[in-house]
Amino acid sequence: MAFGTTDDTDEVMNEINMTPLVDVMLVLLIIFIITVPVMKHAVNIELPRASNQVLDAKPQSIRLSVDASGQYFWNETPTSDEAVMQQLKTAAAQSPQPELHIRGDKAVRYERVAQAMAAAQQAGLKKIGFITEPQR
DSSP: OOTTOOOGGGSOOOSOOOHHHHHHHHHHHHHHHHHHHHHHOOOOOOOOOOOOOOOOOOOOEEEEEEOTTOOEEETTEEEOHHHHHHHHHHHHHSSSOOEEEEEEOTTSOHHHHHHHHHHHHHHTOOOEEEOOOOOO
């Protein structure tokens, strides 16, 4: 063992040994050949036929607006406090029940918006939402 001499057995092997890769690929191929027919085996059944119709009964939305002076607007039409309560009761009786979208002016007293919410709850409306503008 002399230092500085080159020996053929100490060289670095710079080729990939392909034999294990080919063995693994052949095993995978055999596994897939065996399992694919098993996966395609299914029970033949005849399902019952039924006709269905698409229902486009989307509930309408009601816009209840409150301006800066506290005046109520039912779908952009000015209305009184008593008429709002009657309209809310009528809307709650509809099937499907419409959604109530409350739009309150930022200068209006919160009391007016709270009264509208309480009236909607007393009338029996289930879906109440608020309309706001995004901040810029």
